[in-house]
Amino acid sequence: MDPDSQRQGRRVSAETHTSIALELAALVRDLQQSGHTDAETALGDLVQSAAKFVPGADFAGITQADRGGAVRTIAATDDVAAVLDRVQQDHGQGPCLSAAWEQHTIVVDDLAVDQRWPRYRHDALQRTNVRSVMSFRLFSGQRTVGALNFYADRPGVFGDDAIEVALVYATHAAIAWDVQRRDEQFRSALASRDIIGQAKGMLMERFNIDAVQAFDLLKRLSQDGNTPLVDIARRLVDSDHPLP
Numbered sequence: 001m002d003p004d005s006q007r008q009g010r011r012v013s014a015e016t017h018t019s020i021a022l023e024l025a026a027l028v029r030d031l032q033q034s035g036h037t038d039a040e041t042a043l044g045d046l047v048q049s050a051a052k053f054v055p056g057a058d059f060a061g062i063t064q065a066d067r068g069g070a071v072r073t074i075a076a077t078d079d080v081a082a083v084l085d086r087v088q089q090d091h092g093q094g095p096c097l098s099a100a101w102e103q104h105t106i107v108v109d110d111l112a113v114d115q116r117w118p119r120y121r122h123d124a125l126q127r128t129n130v131r132s133v134m135s136f137r138l139f140s141g142q143r144t145v146g147a148l149n150f151y152a153d154r155p156g157v158f159g160d161d162a163i164e165v166a167l168v169y170a171t172h173a174a175i176a177w178d179v180q181r182r183d184e185q186f187r188s189a190l191a192s193r194d195i196i197g198q199a200k201g202m203l204m205e206r207f208n209i210d211a212v213q214a215f216d217l218l219k220r221l222s223q224d225g226n227t228p229l230v231d232i233a234r235r236l237v238d239s240d241h242p243l244p
Contacts (some may be wrong), residue, residue: 032107043075050169056157091119099135100145108133131155135171199233
């Protein structure tokens with residue numbers, strides 16, 4: 001069967017659209033009611049659902065990359081996604097990285113003939129049976145980016161229907177990821193506040209100063225050492241002898 005025929009081989013029925021909507025609604029509801037750990041689980045559940053409903057997809061995964069070149073698999077249905085992420089880290093190129101850093105959407109009809117990422121292509125074909133790839137940017141930050149990726153062992157399977165359904169999942173994955181990142185930031189802020197509060201208390205007791213003076217001292221130590229204030233506070237709290 002030629003690729004064009006394969007691309008049109010799986011149509012998304014109205015019943016399937018309804019099933020997708022119901023499953024995504026349940027995932028979003030669970031995410032809204034969850035904490036940090038469950039938010040991570042929700043991303044795993046989402047890629048499992050996506051691989052099931054996106055026409056032609058055999059595997060799915062979420063990739064995170066940073067400007068230092070590190071690539072991490074956040075969630076995956078199979079080891080294939082993690083293997084391909086490692087290939088992208090090894091060579092600094094690949095469809096998931098291109099989608100995340102440069103373009104919003106990447107579709108590879110046949111990895112065996114696609115020439116856009118030659119080093120990635122060579123190793124991907126050597127280490128997996130994947131022939132079709134589809135990647136969507138989830139977010140792009142100053143330091144990190146993310147992409148939702150779909151893989152298939154057959155060429156030419158990702159047509160318009162697959163892109164349409166995958167975009168729905170990409171939107172929900174972006175929301176889920178944002179919830180998780182906000183939760184991490186909130187928890188980090190709470191932890192930083194607690195550490196700074198402990199350090200202020202230690203300084204107040206040791207030097208018989210008030211809270212404002214203790215905070216000013218922390219700021220001065222931070223500025224003099226060109227070190228984040230929370231790191232100064234953590235050193236004081238962790239030290240048996242905070243200051244001479």
